[in-house]
Amino acid sequence: MAIDYFDTFPKVSYDIGKDNKIREVTDLLKRVGIRGDFKKLLPSYYKNILSASERPEHLAYSAYGDILSHWVLLHMNTVTDPYHDWVMEERVLNEFIDLKYPDKILLLDSTHHSDTTYGAVDPLAKRFFVRGEVIKEYQADGTLLDGTGTVVDFDATLIQVTYKLTSGSFDDADQYSGSYVKGDDSGAVGKVAGITTERLGVHHYESDDGIIVGRSHTGASAITNETFENNENEKNREIMMLEGRYIQQFEQNFEELMDA
Numbered sequence: 001m002a003i004d005y006f007d008t009f010p011k012v013s014y015d016i017g018k019d020n021k022i023r024e025v026t027d028l029l030k031r032v033g034i035r036g037d038f039k040k041l042l043p044s045y046y047k048n049i050l051s052a053s054e055r056p057e058h059l060a061y062s063a064y065g066d067i068l069s070h071w072v073l074l075h076m077n078t079v080t081d082p083y084h085d086w087v088m089e090e091r092v093l094n095e096f097i098d099l100k101y102p103d104k105i106l107l108l109d110s111t112h113h114s115d116t117t118y119g120a121v122d123p124l125a126k127r128f129f130v131r132g133e134v135i136k137e138y139q140a141d142g143t144l145l146d147g148t149g150t151v152v153d154f155d156a157t158l159i160q161v162t163y164k165l166t167s168g169s170f171d172d173a174d175q176y177s178g179s180y181v182k183g184d185d186s187g188a189v190g191k192v193a194g195i196t197t198e199r200l201g202v203h204h205y206e207s208d209d210g211i212i213v214g215r216s217h218t219g220a221s222a223i224t225n226e227t228f229e230n231n232e233n234e235k236n237r238e239i240m241m242l243e244g245r246y247i248q249q250f251e252q253n254f255e256e257l258m259d260a
Contacts, residue, residue: 048241052089056082064247072250077239087236093229097199101225103152105201106135106161106170106181108190110216127188129154129161134184137170137192145179154188158202158215161190170195203228 050059056070056079064072079085088096129135129151137147146168153162161181170181170192182189205220207213213220223231242250 045240045242048239050087050237050239052087052237054087056086059241063241064244069247069251072247073239073241075254076242085236088233093233097226097229100229101198101201103162103164103198104149104170105196105198106163106190106192107194107196107202108159108161108181109178109193110159127183127186128156129183129188129190130186133186134166135161135163135181136184137168138180138182140178140180147179147181151183158204159190160201162198162201199226200224 048059056073057067060070060073061067063069073079074082077085083092084096131151131153133151135149135151137145139145147165147170148167149163149165149170151161151163154160155162170179179192180189181192201224202215202222203225204212204223205215205217206223207217208219208221
């Protein structure tokens with residue numbers, strides 16, 4: 001019979017309600033970690049490639065004959081969030097990406113810092129868009145357009161503003177001979193080079209051999225937030241496992257350490 005994970009935690013007496021009534025509760029602060037050289041010490045360690053629908057409980061049942069052993073899989077693979085640190089099926093992954101990246105992104109021209117006039121860049125007085133400030137869209141001659149939003153984040157390395165649209169819409173660089181956005185508080189001005197959803201916004205740039213590089217690096221390829229999350233999900237597909245004959249020993253050793 002497999003060990004229930006939370007049954008291994010010690011109990012402590014605690015006045016939860018501050019009413020002088022002492023209750024026995026589980027001490028969730030107790031921790032036992034897996035040795036960093038665990039794979040070298042255990043000859044029965046092996047890798048397994050998951051299908052997107054294989055949940056820890058299902059895998060524990062098929063490998064060890066008991067769903068309660070799923071916590072061993074989580075521990076061995078340093079999974080703290082069994083929903084997002086474990087491989088997700090496509091529908092769940094798409095919902096996760098939409099929730100994590102719900103906003104819009106303004107891609108700015110490389111000459112994105114400017115002062116007072118909309119095209120005059122002053123490299124000695126660079127300004128940065130700040131979170132929470134209102135941004136408005138202007139034509140190159142200073143005419144106010146109808147796009148208004150609130151800055152969620154500004155990445156000076158990727159040269160892009162993540163924003164929530166509050167009214168109107170922002171136009172891309174093909175209209176009005178290139179429009180500009182200006183921060184009400186910072187005074188920062190950026191020339192709009194394009195607009196996209198945050199999901200399809202740039203997470204980072206990579207060279208041909210997969211090394212993270214700057215935007216101006218020769219041959220740099222943009223990796224979108226969507227692609228990044230898909231790649232991270234694929235990394236979670238490969239996990240390490242114990243052969244079934246070692247599971248009881250592992251659980252017993254874990255329980256002894258928790259009791260120590």
